Amino acid sequence: MSTNRQLTAAMFIGVRGDGIISFGSGQPDLPPPKEVYDILPDYNGFRYGLIQGQVNLREALAKQYPRSTADSFVITNGASEALDLALRAIAWMQKKKGGRKPKCLLCRPYYYSYLPLVEYAGFEPVFTDLVEGRIVYEDFERKVRDCKVVLINSPSNPTGRVEAIDTLRQIEKISEDLGIYVLSDEVYKDLIYVRENYLLKGLHVVTINSFSKTFGMTGLRVGYLWSLDNELVKTVIEMKSHTSMNTSIIAQEMACAATTVPKSYIDGQIRIWEERRDIIYRGMIDLGLDLWKPEGAFYVLPKIENPRDFVWDMFHEYKVITYLGEWFGAPDRVRFSYALDADKIEEGLDRVGRYLKKRSRH
Numbered sequence: 001m002s003t004n005r006q007l008t009a010a011m012f013i014g015v016r017g018d019g020i021i022s023f024g025s026g027q028p029d030l031p032p033p034k035e036v037y038d039i040l041p042d043y044n045g046f047r048y049g050l051i052q053g054q055v056n057l058r059e060a061l062a063k064q065y066p067r068s069t070a071d072s073f074v075i076t077n078g079a080s081e082a083l084d085l086a087l088r089a090i091a092w093m094q095k096k097k098g099g100r101k102p103k104c105l106l107c108r109p110y111y112y113s114y115l116p117l118v119e120y121a122g123f124e125p126v127f128t129d130l131v132e133g134r135i136v137y138e139d140f141e142r143k144v145r146d147c148k149v150v151l152i153n154s155p156s157n158p159t160g161r162v163e164a165i166d167t168l169r170q171i172e173k174i175s176e177d178l179g180i181y182v183l184s185d186e187v188y189k190d191l192i193y194v195r196e197n198y199l200l201k202g203l204h205v206v207t208i209n210s211f212s213k214t215f216g217m218t219g220l221r222v223g224y225l226w227s228l229d230n231e232l233v234k235t236v237i238e239m240k241s242h243t244s245m246n247t248s249i250i251a252q253e254m255a256c257a258a259t260t261v262p263k264s265y266i267d268g269q270i271r272i273w274e275e276r277r278d279i280i281y282r283g284m285i286d287l288g289l290d291l292w293k294p295e296g297a298f299y300v301l302p303k304i305e306n307p308r309d310f311v312w313d314m315f316h317e318y319k320v321i322t323y324l325g326e327w328f329g330a331p332d333r334v335r336f337s338y339a340l341d342a343d344k345i346e347e348g349l350d351r352v353g354r355y356l357k358k359r360s361r362h
């Protein structure tokens, strides 16, 4: 029966209302900081902006990153465009040098856009499987040697895990020694429950970040990449000038205002996420599910029997949106985002419990 059940993430993105509880997309429900509205009364910018991004925003970011100037950043349409441009720029630079189709290493389970982006850019994907949601460096090292680029994401969507700092240092070293690009997707860097973020550094490290998650600004579409590799930055700007051109300038002004918010804003957010993490984690353990305890971001990835039927039935019979683990390279699991308030998480867990109970009787 499940073969006729077509499931795609696009079916669920933006779906809300009508008693639906969405554990679907990773969209913070918390409002952006009040500072971002302050720019609006006097705002008067409607012309094309710099392709690389507004200077004031890049200068504000340069203060947060070591050995940087505004030149090391490109402001993009969310982290999504930064990932796409970085991958395509690396592939393009490779192509100009000649040589065979380059390979890109992915840590599986991975954020669901990684695989299509890697393939659109013309890379051959290679996989290293995470164990308990973490990189096994021996396998990583063996496979990465043959690759031009690797994507890492800590804290991770969909696992909610944070990599050990020792592993991240080993990755920095092999990137430096072999000239392999590391695209370090740090969109959840401010949402870590267990330690401070570790910023990867090096000439071949490209850091990808975004205002979407930390500041609850997903729809404004402001992200960026940071790289000390001038050739890469120049190639990305060139590609962006022929594709999306500048990122929305009003959104960049709002993002620039967000860089001025006090650290207490971020600390307050983390407390809310941690409370929600505890509710969903405890609730799933009580339902007898097998899952990792999230250390960052806002996702859990429990094992679920017959995940396709689960996702389909939860939506059609119980009005609960969940995402198939298969989209993230984890076919025996289902991903839940807990970016929703505590009452809704409890209600959603209750519906999941009722469904699992009913299923166990058949």
Ligand SMILES: Cc1ncc(COP(=O)(O)O)c(C=O)c1O
Pocket (backbone or CB within 6 Å): 026, 077, 078, 079, 080, 081, 111, 153, 156, 157, 185, 187, 209, 210, 211, 212, 218, 222, 223
């Ligand atoms: C790991 C990861 N990278 C990138 C993105 C895309 O973020 P943005 O809204 O900045 O494009 C997401 C969004 O869910 C994500 O989880």
